[in-house]
Amino acid sequence: MATLTNRPNTALIVVDVQGGVVEGAFRRDDVIANINVCVAAARSQGVPVIWVRHSSEQLVSGSDSWKIVPELQPLADETIVEKQFGDSFEATLLEEELARLEVGKVVVTGAQTDACIRSTIHGAFVRGYDTLLVRDAHTTEDLSPWGAPAPEQVIAHTNLYWSDQTAPGRIAGVLLTSEVSFS
Numbered sequence: 001m002a003t004l005t006n007r008p009n010t011a012l013i014v015v016d017v018q019g020g021v022v023e024g025a026f027r028r029d030d031v032i033a034n035i036n037v038c039v040a041a042a043r044s045q046g047v048p049v050i051w052v053r054h055s056s057e058q059l060v061s062g063s064d065s066w067k068i069v070p071e072l073q074p075l076a077d078e079t080i081v082e083k084q085f086g087d088s089f090e091a092t093l094l095e096e097e098l099a100r101l102e103v104g105k106v107v108v109t110g111a112q113t114d115a116c117i118r119s120t121i122h123g124a125f126v127r128g129y130d131t132l133l134v135r136d137a138h139t140t141e142d143l144s145p146w147g148a149p150a151p152e153q154v155i156a157h158t159n160l161y162w163s164d165q166t167a168p169g170r171i172a173g174v175l176l177t178s179e180v181s182f183s
Contacts, residue, residue, distance in 0.1 A: 003128035003169040007104030010182050012042040015052045015088055015110030015120055015138075017072055020065025022111050025139040026151035032071045034137040034177040035109045039072065047182040048101050051080045052088045054116065086119035089127060098129075105130040105171075107180065109137035114154045121162060121172075130171040135159045137177050 014035060022028050042049050051074045059066045061082075074080055081094045088094050098106070106124050108131065110117055117138045124131040138158070140151050148154065165172035 002104030002130045002171075004104045007099075007102050009048075009101055009103045010105040010107060011048045011050050011098060011101060011103040012038055012107045012109070012182075013050050013052060013088065013094075013120070013124075014039065014072065015108065016054045016112065016116050017069055017110050018053060018059060018065065019067055019069055020059050020063075021054065022069060022139065023065075024141050025111055026142065026155065027139055031111075031137055031139040032069060034134065035072060037177050038107070038109055038134060038137055038180050041180055042107075042182055043075075045182045048103070049074070049078050050094070050097060051078060052083055052092075052094070052110070052116075052120070053080055054083055056084065086116045087123035088116065088120040089123040090119075095127065104128075105132070107132045107134060107182070109134045111139050113138050113140040113151075113158050114143070114148065115140070118158060125165065125167060125170060125172055128170065131165075132172070133159065133162045133174045134180060135174040135176055 055061045079097050081092050083092045106129050121131050142151050159174045163174045
């Protein structure tokens with residue numbers, strides 16, 4: 001039901017699951033395992049998997065911290081979108097790739113919940129995409145020493161407010177990895 005016309009397809013987007021991003025992330029291994037389940041389901045159903053990779057002063061292109069974690073491996077024919085801002089759509093080729101693939105619905109996983117995940121789900125939604133967040137396949141690091149809530153609270157709050165997100169002609173929501181179906 002996305003507001004985008006002639007976009008009947010769905011894509012899985014994996015945001016910033018890079019060594020330097022998830023190194024100290026909450027429930028890192030569980031989240032990566034859940035992302036792997038989503039990736040396998042997408043691949044088995046012929047659904048495109050789009051990988052997003054952030055570059056910055058802390059994530060220098062080509063460095064180990066910049067690389068996608070070894071537990072997740074993009075296939076040679078899967079798109080990797082390079083970005084420098086929180087929103088995976090901002091100044092990237094993501095929109096063009098989704099248009100080429102006739103995608104109107106995105107399923108989002110990755111890191112970090114309180115930064116690039118939130119920016120990307122909002123970015124997709126305001127651009128007209130149906131946007132689903134996999135509630136147990138996104139994570140963040142502990143920023144509570146700087147005044148943020150504990151990571152489990154950040155994740156829970158994001159899942160809570162995204163489950164009630166509404167806008168004309170679009171669907172938002174959250175689902176568990178076990179509920180992900182691309183059919």
